[in-house]
Amino acid sequence: MxxxxxxxxxxxxxxxxxxxxxxxxxxxxxxxxxNPKIVVGSVAVAGEQILLCKRAIEPRKSFWTLPAGFMELKETLEEAAMREAQEEACAELAIDRVLATYSVPHISQVQIMFRARLINPETIAAGPESEAVGLFNWSEIPWTDLAFPSVYWALKQYDQSKDNDDFAPFTNPPGGL
The missing domain is CATH 2.20.70.10 (Ubiquitin Ligase Nedd4; Chain: W;)
Structure with missing residues (x-):
């Protein structure tokens, strides 16, 4: 040398x-x-239906998830959530508010989930990271085929808060990661 x-x-x-x-x-x-990576996503709704994306990539390929992904440099949380929805489901969102923040230390992630309204439900389509996308009524959600625990948590916490605009953001549920 x-x-x-x-x-x-x-x-x-x-x-x-x-x-x-x-x-x-x-x-x-x-x-x-x-340092930990930040994942941002949303529970995006059109009326009573919730947008889900079937993953076309690992981890958890072919399982259902909410539109979410890693933040990019120089993005706001809201911009990242809207970009991920566009990339994964050709979806346009109106962000409502923070639904939850999750700590996932075993994979060095912080996940921030928003409540959002889907602006273009009639034109959603699978992006390059999705095999399929769909709008699901609560009873139609493929609960046994959800990709990650935080997807389950966010859906359940959305259901608890959907009629309430005055709540503190949720965190990992008891017994969670």
Whole structure:
């Protein structure tokens, strides 16, 4: 190795004034923080029907989910929720309010779910990450084929709050992750 090689070399150590082991560049001291990812989505409704997307990608391919996904840089929460609905279901949303925030530490995620109104129910269609999309009445939701626990939680918490505009956002239910 030559001395003019400026590629960073990282080692795991606890930086000064910190209490957690991190990847630190041995050349310049840069700390490569690894932080949770933020997932944003929505329970989008048209009347009494709820928009669900059948996943075309792993994890949980072919299971049903709410339109949701990872935030991009320089996006607001609301922009991310609307983008994900557009990408997954060609759906246009009017965001109502935050429904819930979930902590999912075993996969380093924070999930933020909104209540939303579906503006274009007649033109929803599967986007590249969805095998299918549909509008479901409560009794038609494929409960045994939901992709993730947070989808179940958000649907149940939406049902609890759908007629109420004055509630604190929900969190992980007791016994949840």
């Amino acid at each position: 030559t001395t003019d090689n400026l590629e960073p070399e990282f080692a795991r150590r606890v930086p000064e004034d910190d209490n957690m082991e991190r990847s630190v560049c041995t050349r310049c001291g840069f700390i490569d923080y690894q």
